[in-house]
Amino acid sequence: MNILVCIKQILDPDLPARDFKIDAANKEADPKGANKVTNIFCENALETALQLREKAGGGKVTAITYGPEGAEDSLRKALAMTVDEAVLVINDKHSKPDAIAVGKVLAAAARKLGDFDLVMVGRESGDWGLGQTGGVLAEELGLPSLAFVDEVDPDGDGLKLQRQTDNGSEVATVKPPALVLITNNENNVPRIPKTRDVMMSYRKPLQKLTLEELGVADEAVGDGHTAFEVTNLYVPEKSVSCEFVQGDSLDEKVTELARRIHGIVASVN
C-alpha cells in the first residue's frame, strides 16, 4: 500500500479572536505573533494513513506539502509521527496559490514520485476553509474520490471507506488508486510523537522539489491567474452583551435562568 498524504501549513487557528489581526493591504491574516501549525484535517489524514499502514501489515506513507521553506516544520512533524518519506515542493514565488494551482502542482508531484494506491487530503484548511484542493487534485489525477471519510480499511485487494453524511454514515468500496478527503472522528485524533521519533525526524531525509523540476509552467499556477480573488477581509462587529443571571443563592440564579429559558421555549411551542 503506497499512500500519499497532502499536508498544508497554516496560521494557528487556535489563535484567540482578540489576538487576530488582519493585514488589510494583502487581504489576509497578519502572520505576526501567530504560530504556524499543520492544518488539523491534514493531521487527521496522516493518522488515518498511519493506521492503514498498520492494518495492511506494511506499506509506505509519503507526506507532501507545497509551500515556503518554513513548511519543512510540518513535514518534520509528519516524520516524527512516523511517515516514511517527506517531500517539500518549494513555493518561493506565488504569494496566494489557489486550490487549482495547488492541485496542479500536487498532481505533477504525485505523478513524478510514483504510483500511489491512495492519495489523502484534508477536508478543508483551517485558514480559508475552502475545501477545494482534494476535488481539483482528484480531477487532475483522474481518480475516483470520496469526501468526509473518517476510516479506511483494507478489503481484499481493495479498500473499504467509511464516511460521515448529514445524518449518518456510508460505506464505500473501491479498487485503488483512489483519493479520499479526510474528516475528524474519535479514531483519527493525531498521535503525539514520541520524543525519540521527534529527534529522529531531524535526521531523516527530506526531498525538495522545485516547480521547474516538476515541469509546471509558471503561468499555470502563478499569481493573477486565480479563478477568484479576495476583494475584502474584515472582522465583523459584534454587539451582544451577556447578562449574568443574578441571585443570592444558586437556587435563585437557576430560577432566573429557568424563567428566561421558559419564556423562549413557551413562545416556540
Place this chain on the structure above:
Amino acid sequence: MSRVQIVLFSKNGWDRGAQGVAGAGRRLADGLGAELHAVVLGPADDALKNGLAAAAQKVQVVSALEEYQPEPALAAAASLCDGAAAVLFGNDTYSQEIVPRLAHRLGGAPMADAQKLEVKDGRIHVTRSAYGGKALSEYVMKATPAVIWVRSRALEPAEGDVGGAVEEATVELPEAKLRITERHEEAQEGASLEEAEIIVSGGRGLGGPEPFEQMLAPLADVMHAVQGASRAACDAGWVPPNWQVGQTGKKVAPELYLAIAISGASQHLLGMGDSKVVAAINTDADAPIFKHCSFGIVEDYKNVVPLLTEKLKEMQS
C-alpha cells in the same frame, strides 16, 4: 440567453435547504439577466418538481440516478451544467463533495459555504466566513462557471411562480469505480439540528458521555430541544459526529441555543452565530462564549442542569 443552474439531490426533497438554493438561484439569475434552470439528480417527487418549476424556467430530472454514487452524479451534473454562467448547490454532503470537482471539470471556479451572493457590474461576488469564523471575506468570481455551494437554509426562498417546464433528462452515465454500498441513517426523533428551534449543546467541559445522557438529555426533553455538541465532545467519541455544530459541523439557527461547558471557539461560533438567542452555562466567566450570549450563568453544570430541568418542569405544569 445566459443561464444560472441549480443542482439538487432528490433524496432531500423540497426541504428548506432546497428552497434556499432555489431562492438564491432565482435572485442570481435576475441579477445577471439570465434564465434559471434546475437539475435534480435522482427521481424527484411532485413537491420537489412543483417547487422548482415555480422558481426555474426549466427543470431537468435525472431519474436514472436512483441512488447517489459520486462519479455518475458528477458526470450527469457536468453534462447538464456545461455552458452555465453559474451553478449553485446546497450545503448537504453530496453537494459539498461534488462542487470542487465539477468546477474544475468545467474549467470554472469553485466556492464553498457562501452566505451572501451579489451581482456587481455583471460579476458574481460572494461573502463567507474565513479564518475559522474570526473574519468575513468577500470574493469576486473570475472563472466561468462559478460553482458555489451556499448555506441554503439561511437563504430566502424564491417568490412568485415562473411556471417552468419539467422534463426527464437522459445523460450518459459512466461506470462507478467507487461504489457506496451501505447507507446508515441515524434514527432522529423530531426535528434535525438544522431545523431545530431549540438546541441544547454540550462540550468538553462535561467530561464524558454520561452527562450528555443523564443530564443534558432530560433537560433537552423538557425544553423540546435537539441535542448538539462541540467538536471536542465529538472527537472524544462521547456523541456521534453528526451532532457537531460549527465550521465543519452543522450550521444551525434556532430561537435558543444553550451552550453547556463549551468555551466558544470561533470555529464553534461559526456554526451557531445565526441563533436568535444564545445562553451559556460555564464555570469560566472569561470564556469567549459569554461574548456572544444574551444571558448566562457562571456555575458548574453539575449544579445547574438538574435543578434547571426540575424548575422548567414545574413552570410547564
